[in-house]
Amino acid sequence: MEPPNPFRQSRIEFHRQGLALVPDESERRPGVAYLIKANKRDPSRRLCSCSLSARKTCNHLLKLAEEYKALVSFLGGKIPDEVFRLSTWYQLATLLARESKEKVKSVKLQFIEKGASRIIRILGSKDQDMAFYLSPGPDAGRLIERLGQVPANAVPNRAAIIEKLAELTVTDNERFFNQRGYKTNGQIFEEHFWYLLKTFTREELIELLT
């Protein structure tokens, strides 16, 4: 029997070698836990936004470690970013990003009711159709959060968490350019709307229009 796909209900977000555990709103002391895996230059790092983590390993970090282990096991020993970069989703994102300048922050959403289900229409900055998102499941909510289309006072949402992961995984070379007001091609690609394809799994279906 195929093991359950941990992405399906996942509270995990990833960016490069960084992973984060999205807070559980029902918790009394929510926290966003981050795990930055070791690379050639740096050892692994773990941090959490909760107050307890300054004194001890909090439950958020323990939960993230547990989810990370299940995810890597499901992915045959690879981290999610490695799997994405080897996938057709990555090739597709690269091709689509060449033809379009739309960033995660420039797209707009419209919700279309169709019978009992709801379709999300994704429009570019000139109101052109980018995509229709058909899946009605909880993944649709995750997509909305990743696009940052949530109230400003919402608890740290997925878009904010992905931004923090980008900050935590920036390289010395990128920092050098960023301090002078430039971004590298890699960073520009990662801000692109189509780069979000990294999060799609078999359960997250998208009908491409472009």
Ligand SMILES: [Zn+2]
């Ligand atoms: Zn914590």
